[in-house]
Amino acid sequence: MTEPSPPQSSPRQPQSRRDRYRTETRDEAKRIALDQLATGGQAALSLNAIARELGMTGPALYRYFAGRDELLTALIVDAYDDLGTTLTRAVADAAPDGPDEQIRALGRTMRAWALAQPHRYLLLFGTPFSGYHAPDAALEAAQASIGSVMEAMVDIESRRGRPVAPPSLFEQQLERAPWIPEELHGAIPGAVLADVLLTWTRLHGLIGLEVNGQFATMGFDPALLLERELDDIVGPG
Amino acid sequence: MTEPSPPQSSPRQPQSRRDRYRTETRDEAKRIALDQLATGGQAALSLNAIARELGMTGPALYRYFAGRDELLTALIVDAYDDLGTTLTRAVADAAPDGPDEQIRALGRTMRAWALAQPHRYLLLFGTPFSGYHAPDAALEAAQASIGSVMEAMVDIESRRGRPVAPPSLFEQQLERAPWIPEELHGAIPGAVLADVLLTWTRLHGLIGLEVNGQFATMGFDPALLLERELDDIVGPG
DNA sequence: TCGCTTCCGTTAGAGCCTCTAACTTCAGAG
DNA sequence: CTCTGAAGTTAGAGGCTCTAACGGAAGCGA
Numbered sequence A, B: 001m002t003e004p005s006p007p008q009s010s011p012r013q014p015q016s017r018r019d020r021y022r023t024e025t026r027d028e029a030k031r032i033a034l035d036q037l038a039t040g041g042q043a044a045l046s047l048n049a050i051a052r053e054l055g056m057t058g059p060a061l062y063r064y065f066a067g068r069d070e071l072l073t074a075l076i077v078d079a080y081d082d083l084g085t086t087l088t089r090a091v092a093d094a095a096p097d098g099p100d101e102q103i104r105a106l107g108r109t110m111r112a113w114a115l116a117q118p119h120r121y122l123l124l125f126g127t128p129f130s131g132y133h134a135p136d137a138a139l140e141a142a143q144a145s146i147g148s149v150m151e152a153m154v155d156i157e158s159r160r161g162r163p164v165a166p167p168s169l170f171e172q173q174l175e176r177a178p179w180i181p182e183e184l185h186g187a188i189p190g191a192v193l194a195d196v197l198l199t200w201t202r203l204h205g206l207i208g209l210e211v212n213g214q215f216a217t218m219g220f221d222p223a224l225l226l227e228r229e230l231d232d233i234v235g236p237g
Numbered sequence C: 001t002c003g004c005t006t007c008c009g010t011t012a013g014a015g016c017c018t019c020t021a022a023c024t025t026c027a028g029a030g
Numbered sequence D: 001c002t003c004t005g006a007a008g009t010t011a012g013a014g015g016c017t018c019t020a021a022c023g024g025a026a027g028c029g030a
Helices: A017-040 A047-054 A058-063 A068-093 A099-116 A118-125 A136-158 A169-175 A190-211 A222-234 B017-040 B047-054 B058-063 B068-093 B099-116 B118-125 B136-158 B169-175 B190-211 B222-234
Strands: none
Touching: A017 A047, A017 A068, A017 A118, A047 A058, A068 A099, A068 A118, A068 A136, A099 A118, A099 A136, A099 A190, A099 A222, A118 A190, A136 A190, A169 A190, A169 B222, A190 A222, A190 B190, A190 B222, A222 B169, A222 B190, B017 B047, B017 B068, B017 B118, B047 B058, B068 B099, B068 B118, B068 B136, B099 B118, B099 B136, B099 B190, B099 B222, B118 B190, B136 B190, B169 B190, B190 B222
């Protein structure tokens, strides 16, 4: 499960012969780039080397990517898309088992995705680079991808029992946050939103540290730590 | 609070005139390196540029550092040391206020440390690089630094009330983990260790995402999210 | 079918980087 | 006071990103 999906560019409308060839080599370049990232880390990512592997000279690749940063951005966008659809699918598939199991599915799937391709996880949640990260394209992809996951989580959390209480200041802040659709302001309890955010951060804490090898010498099974965290998330709240 | 401590090399035993000058320029180089990291990200770290700023030619710096990686390792070791002492001090200072407040102090101090110098936090917990990260020196520093924090946390958690129950398999695994001193195997309840680990991962999840700017457009105050997480950590357990 | 345009690839090269080799120079140990 | 070794120098190999200028070929309209 959770095997990497091949890179593919989104717009598939009017593809002339030329266009098709173009996106083909773009995808091929991205595939090689991911290989480089996987084996050598981000320092090993080199347009020159990719071109060589594609059988062309270095500068030729600049017909396909404006530069290193744009290639990187493309990889980031792809990764966000892939992670987003993977997670929302996993959550949807677990729907019959109820909200608790959906949360567990989310956590397990996310961990599996990250461990299967740590370089991609780090691309999204590791050290930002490319000068200053976050061109608009990446930001949009992030919002779309994570947004849909958040939406699913809000849905799940809403279906779990929860004592009602007057919202704290922080919760009020959340209820009218800009990433919540205007018309839902106030409709989703801040407590639900807070739980969603904390679930998200907790999962990243666990997975991030594991991906970075911080558990390597600690002699326990990170999967079990995740299970325990999931118990806690699902349990009392 | 939590302002960066200047880099300083550890051994202060027999410093001849020459040696002193040597460690001085080493420290100076590290200071400049941190500046570069802070402003340009890890791609901007350049021995050549450091040398220029020091008023010497590029190759001269190789008398002080075997290469880029060694400089990087030195920075990592320093950062581990600094973080470790900062956190243990904060926890110790809060001792009079009881275990709960100590946990809160830990979380707040860690966040402050990370936000005050994100590049250093990312050096430790962001994407590993330098070919393959983790030379022995860095590993040792990590163990020492994080180990002392863990120790403090174990101490805190042990002083908090907690229902006793037969340890799960995972907890048994933890009780005899290699990073626990031999003679304490079995003495520290696995449940305590699990809580310590989860506190650690939760804090990193929150702080890591914030440092990477993932909360930037979400319109809430991350400090309040941390407070809520701390409530949860301290609260029911 | 012809010709024009646009894209794709090339070489050349500037400017940055890391790192090695071989030299000078100078300070401090003996 | 000598002489060894550390700290600096220049030269240069080989890598990278990216720009400029040019040749060929594929697709397009007429």
